[in-house]
Amino acid sequence: ETGVTQTPRHxxxxxxxxxxxxxxxxxxxxxxxxxxxxxxxxxxxxxVYSLEERVENNSVxxxxxxxxxxxxxxxxxxxxxxxxxxxxYLCASSLRSWGLASNEQFFGPGTRLTVL
Amino acid sequence: AxxxxxxxxxxxxxxxxxxxxxxxxxxxESDYYLFWYKQPPSRQMILVIRQExxxxxxxxxxxxxxxxxxxxxxxxLKISDSQLGDAAMYFCAYRSDTGNQFYFGTGxxxxxxx
Numbered sequence: 001e002t003g004v005t006q007t008p009r010h011x012x013x014x015x016x017x018x019x020x021x022x023x024x025x026x027x028x029x030x031x032x033x034x035x036x037x038x039x040x041x042x043x044x045x046x047x048v049y050s051l052e053e054r055v056e057n058n059s060v061x062x063x064x065x066x067x068x069x070x071x072x073x074x075x076x077x078x079x080x081x082x083x084x085x086x087x088x089y090l091c092a093s094s095l096r097s098w099g100l101a102s103n104e105q106f107f108g109p110g111t112r113l114t115v116l
Numbered sequence: 117a118x119x120x121x122x123x124x125x126x127x128x129x130x131x132x133x134x135x136x137x138x139x140x141x142x143x144x145e146s147d148y149y150l151f152w153y154k155q156p157p158s159r160q161m162i163l164v165i166r167q168e169x170x171x172x173x174x175x176x177x178x179x180x181x182x183x184x185x186x187x188x189x190x191x192x193l194k195i196s197d198s199q200l201g202d203a204a205m206y207f208c209a210y211r212s213d214t215g216n217q218f219y220f221g222t223g224x225x226x227x228x229x230x
Binding site for chain 2: 033040041042043045056058088090092104105107108109110
């Protein structure tokens with residue numbers, strides 16, 4: 001596979017469940033990102049990883065826990081979510097997280113999350 | 117924090133015609149980058165065009181071009197000879213020359229009428 005892939009594509013979970021979203025990039029990039037896309041709201045950057053280190057956390061609630069075991073994989077662990085967390089979660093990657101090389105982000109297709 | 121505003125939630129254009137999507141932003145920085153991303157109904161977002169703020173010349177990519185007005189903090193996207201495949205959500209985005217933050221607008225939904 002090429003590009004950025006995300007699994008699952010759709011996820012329905014209860015507020016007490018624990019689930020994980022997975023992102024994988026096959027582009028040789030060193031930076032990866034999690035975004036939240038809600039209807040009629042700007043895309044919200046959640047986390048940025050550069051070379052497996054978290055370099056940005058935009059005041060995201062602790063019920064979202066990212067993990068980057070290597071530069072090709074990024075996870076978002078979810079627990080005790082709220083209904084307002086229902087959204088499309090997008091993963092992206094870029095060559096680096098800074099400078100000109102960060103300018104082109106390649107996005108995955110997203111995971112549509114519904115919290116009941 | 118920087119803000120990006122797209123004042124047109126929805127736009128439509130006849131096939132083969134030209135349409136312009138507007139975007140304004142607010143920043144006190146002098147060096148930054150601006151982008152237009154396209155998100156088709158399949159949801160995979162792709163980069164359409166980008167502009168470096170230090171460049172005076174407007175960026176062009178085939179049928180896509182921008183009108184970058186730095187003083188006015190305006191960054192509009194012109195799509196010429198519109199095609200059915202251009203139908204999508206279009207997002208304007210801003211990135212500072214420093215830091216990791218991208219700021220996105222709320223998007224414009226473009227419909228192309230056959």
